[in-house]
Amino acid sequence: MRRKALGLAGFATGIFAGSVLYRRTLGRRRARVDVYFGDGSMITFVDGSPEAEALLPVAREALSSIAR
Amino acid sequence: MDATQALADLTEISSQVEAAVLFDEAGVLAGSTLPDEAAARLARAAAELLSRAGELVEDGAEVTQVEASTPEGSVFVVRDGPRRIAATTGPDPTIGLVFYDLKSCLRVAAAGEKPRRRRAAKKDEDGGDAA
Secondary structure, X not given: OHHHHHHHHHHHHHHHHHHHXXXXXXXXXXXXXXXXXXXXXXXXXXXXOHHHHHHHHHHHHHHHHHHO | OOHHHHHHHHHHHOOOEEEEXXXXXXXXXXXXXXXXXXXHHHHHHHHHHHHHHHHHOOOOOOEEEEEXXXXXXXXXXXXXXXXXXXXXXXXXXXHHHHHXXXXXXXXXXXXXXXXXXXXXXXXXXXXXXXX
């Protein structure tokens, strides 16, 4: 009975630790820019690429414009 | 329906949209959910985002939408002919839904600007029936 309870407690702890890790990983998702074209195609520029370096500061400026 | 009403409907329908501005290709504001100064800043940044995105493409393809995602929030810009709409959201928005709502808002606002042709068409039909 005690072993069963310990097993359940270990399982619950594992689930909790996994969910925290998962959320932290998602929280660190990198910035990116998706650009869509008239022909239906799309391109993604991830943070660190020269294209994203050109676009992300403008996006941050747009976001800060509503925060002021 | 005018631009202000279209934007009011947008923020009512889409809880993810925090702020939105409607403007034209010259940067002239047609409506906003923000005070004038903040709206002008958002429109200017959104126009710059579209412009820079267009410059990055080598084959000169027309950029119709941009979504920039940062940990602080996202910026959306949609263009339809001379009209543009820009909106900001919090982090991790439902991208497809926000684009859908912005395009709907843009369409509604554009329809409000056009002359009422339906009425004219009905008159023509009525006239045709009478003749």
